Amino acid sequence: EIADILLRTILDSRGNPTVEAEISTISGGFGRACAPSGASTGIYEAKVRPSDEAVFEAREHLIPKLIELDSADQRGFDETLHEIDGTSDLSGIGANIAVALSLANAKAAASSLNMELYQYLGGAFISQTPLPLGNVIGGGAHAVDATDIQEFLIIPTGASSAAEAVFTNALVHKRIKEILIARGKGCGKGDEGAWAPHIADLEAFEIVNEATTKVFDETGIEVRMGLDVAASEMWDAASGRYVYKNAKRTTEEQIAYIADLTETYNLLYVEDPIQEEDFEGFARITEEVSGRDTLICGDDLFVTNVVRLEEGIRNDACNCILIKPNQIGTLTDTFETISLARDYGYESVMSHRSGETTDNTIAHLATAFGCCFMKSGVVGGERIAKLNELIRIEEHF
Numbered sequence: 114e115i116a117d118i119l120l121r122t123i124l125d126s127r128g129n130p131t132v133e134a135e136i137s138t139i140s141g142g143f144g145r146a147c148a149p150s151g152a153s154t155g156i157y158e159a160k161v162r163p164s165d166e167a168v169f170e171a172r173e174h175l176i177p178k179l180i181e182l183d184s185a186d187q188r189g190f191d192e193t194l195h196e197i198d199g200t201s202d203l204s205g206i207g208a209n210i211a212v213a214l215s216l217a218n219a220k221a222a223a224s225s226l227n228m229e230l231y232q233y234l235g236g237a238f239i240s241q242t243p244l245p246l247g248n249v250i251g252g253g254a255h256a257v258d259a260t261d262i263q264e265f266l267i268i269p270t271g272a273s274s275a276a277e278a279v280f281t282n283a284l285v286h287k288r289i290k291e292i293l294i295a296r297g298k299g300c301g302k303g304d305e306g307a308w309a310p311h312i313a314d315l316e317a318f319e320i321v322n323e324a325t326t327k328v329f330d331e332t333g334i335e336v337r338m339g340l341d342v343a344a345s346e347m348w349d350a351a352s353g354r355y356v357y358k359n360a361k362r363t364t365e366e367q368i369a370y371i372a373d374l375t376e377t378y379n380l381l382y383v384e385d386p387i388q389e390e391d392f393e394g395f396a397r398i399t400e401e402v403s404g405r406d407t408l409i410c411g412d413d414l415f416v417t418n419v420v421r422l423e424e425g426i427r428n429d430a431c432n433c434i435l436i437k438p439n440q441i442g443t444l445t446d447t448f449e450t451i452s453l454a455r456d457y458g459y460e461s462v463m464s465h466r467s468g469e470t471t472d473n474t475i476a477h478l479a480t481a482f483g484c485c486f487m488k489s490g491v492v493g494g495e496r497i498a499k500l501n502e503l504i505r506i507e508e509h510f
């Protein structure tokens with residue numbers, strides 16, 4: 114039974130305010146969780162409200178109705194959030210309030226039972242952590258004057274443990290810095306800790322390729338490449354073109370371009386290669402690469418929403434879904450989306466946001482729900498909070 118709930122505004126990794134929730138139970142359980150925030154948010158995401166105002170209102174109208182609920186009844190807790198919110202996009206209470214409370218409740222319930230969150234949610238037979246998927250070069254909405262493609266990602270497919278995987282990604286990140294400096298392209302980092310050089314996308318591909326080859330030579334661990342194109346950010350509806358610095362591509366040309374990159378760089382993962390309204394364009398890319406092991410992943414396309422995913426399934430739009438709990442606002446909804454994905458053979462990738470806190474809950478969710486990857490950057494305090502938690506979780510297996 115919930116004894117007490119606290120909400121406060123805290124700082125996120127971009128220096129913006131965000132919501133933190135704490136829930137204590139009568140039996141001594143305690144859970145704390147924070148809301149992350151996106152920069153390249155999908156238009157169909159649940160709606161965030163300004164933290165201070167949302168916290169103030171929630172203290173008045175929401176929190177009193179949650180006290181004495183059974184924290185072990187996660188569905189009931191999340192249904193109550195929806196009922197009190199009264200909207201379809203959580204704009205009543207704010208998705209930031211909802212996700213912080215929903216996750217804090219699960220953690221309080223797990224803590225009451227003296228269990229780790231991944232055990233509480235995943236059960237006794239969970240025995241594997243996901244591979245870390247992290248961006249090493251980036252631009253788009255996450256850095257000024259850098260690459261057009263938002264994220265150049267890596268996956269340490271040859272790693273045999275979470276610790277090895279995490280350190281392999283970090284080594285690639287380091288090697289990329291050295292290569293950039295050697296090319297006279299030394300630079301700072303974007304919002305998620307990826308290098309943000311002033312280079313064209315083609316050079317970024319070359320550099321990541323060079324770095325992963327180097328790391329393979331040094332360690333024998335294979336590292337594959339991936340992308341988050343975040344194509345909604347480059348889509349210009351008026352002209353019907355994807356606008357790059359040096360090119361404008363029709364949907365047809367975009368599909369051919371992505372298929373070509375997939376083959377040239379043996380991409381294992383391509384997120385949002387097409388804008389968020391175009392299920393058919395997604396389906397055509399998925400079809401194009403169907404002979405390969407490439408995951409075509411919908412982020413802005415699906416926004417962790419069951420209804421959007423159902424439409425994707427009907428259209429054979431993708432074979433993978435990005436899961437961001439704050440896009441949908443509650444743990445129950447997050448779980449339902451992952452369950453549907455699993456039923457239809459979609460892989461699930463649990464993800465951070467570009468604006469983050471040191472909250473490490475997604476490491477537990479990714480493990481409990483059997484996600485193939487956890488997307489959470491490679492370096493930086495708010496990123497390593499999640500990566501290091503994978504190392505800790507693995508020690509239990």
Ligand code: PGA
Nearest residue numbers: 150151152153154466467
């Ligand atoms: P966001 O970007 O958190 O800024 O939305 C991450 C992503 O697009 O995957």
Ligand code: ZN
Nearest residue numbers: 341384385412
């Ligand atoms: Zn994305």
